[in-house]
Amino acid sequence: MAPSITPLNLGSSDSPADHWLVIDRRTGAIHAAEVAEARQLVSQPSGRQRCGTISQEEFAILFDRIRQDFESQPMPTAEAVMESLREQHRIVREMVSWLDATPQAQRARDRMRRLAEGDRRREGGR
Secondary structure (H helix, E strand, O other), X not given: OHHHHOOOOOOOOOOOXXXXXXXXXXXXXXXXXXXXXXXXXXXXXXXXXXXXXXXXXXXXXXXXHHHHHHHOOOOOOHHHHHHHHHHHHHHHHHHHXXXXXXXXXXXXXXXXXXXXXXHHHHHHOO
């Protein structure tokens, strides 16, 4: 399960979740759903309710299952982390280059140049 939820943002103390884990209490199936969809599932009328709250014991079992799945995954090596960082930096450089080539960027550079030239003229006039 852990590999399938790793790319999902389930939230943290620093940021809200984009996805929730939704548990079907009848079948025990666990699904990841976008927050809006999960809210809709949770708020269904009780006759058709597919999910809801779970007990502390059920949560502990679920959490233990997720923890075991997570721990069964190999930790990345330092080289794998560094390679991932290099790839991220490469992607950011490509994005910045692409953004710099847009007409909006050229207009912004022109405006900044005109502002700087105006400042220099005002300073020279004093």
